[in-house]
Amino acid sequence: MKAFKIFFIRKTVLVIGITMIFLLFSSLNTTESILNTPTKHVVNIYQMKFVPEIIQVRKGDIIEWVNKDIVPHDVTEINKKWTSKTLNKEDSFSKKITTNFDYFCSIHIVMKGSVHIKE
Numbered sequence: 001m002k003a004f005k006i007f008f009i010r011k012t013v014l015v016i017g018i019t020m021i022f023l024l025f026s027s028l029n030t031t032e033s034i035l036n037t038p039t040k041h042v043v044n045i046y047q048m049k050f051v052p053e054i055i056q057v058r059k060g061d062i063i064e065w066v067n068k069d070i071v072p073h074d075v076t077e078i079n080k081k082w083t084s085k086t087l088n089k090e091d092s093f094s095k096k097i098t099t100n101f102d103y104f105c106s107i108h109i110v111m112k113g114s115v116h117i118k119e
């Protein structure tokens with residue numbers, strides 16, 4: 001009877017242990033897949049401003065700039081490494097973010113914004 005009890009307790013501990021390891025790994029996988037899913041962020045261009053002007057994203061996320069003004073704008077990297085097409089009202093431009101950068105509108109050079117990657 002005593003031997004049976006010990007056997008039973010050992011088996012129970014083993015089952016609990018395996019269950020906990022399984023739960024731990026499945027929660028790690030879920031967390032990882034949440035972290036790895038790129039998020040889409042929207043920057044509106046509104047009343048001659050990029051809104052929000054400063055945005056923090058994760059590496060690999062997508063930013064979509066949408067022109068909500070009636071005048072055309074664009075999105076140009078501060079050193080002119082790249083630029084969007086001219087965005088008319090309701091036009092948008094999307095970019096996958098892999099690095100920090102500042103940008104401006106080359107049509108209205110006072111309009112500025114920046115993108116920061118969260119570590």
Ligand SMILES: [Cu+2]
Binds near residue numbers: 072073074105106108
């Ligand atoms: Cu502009």
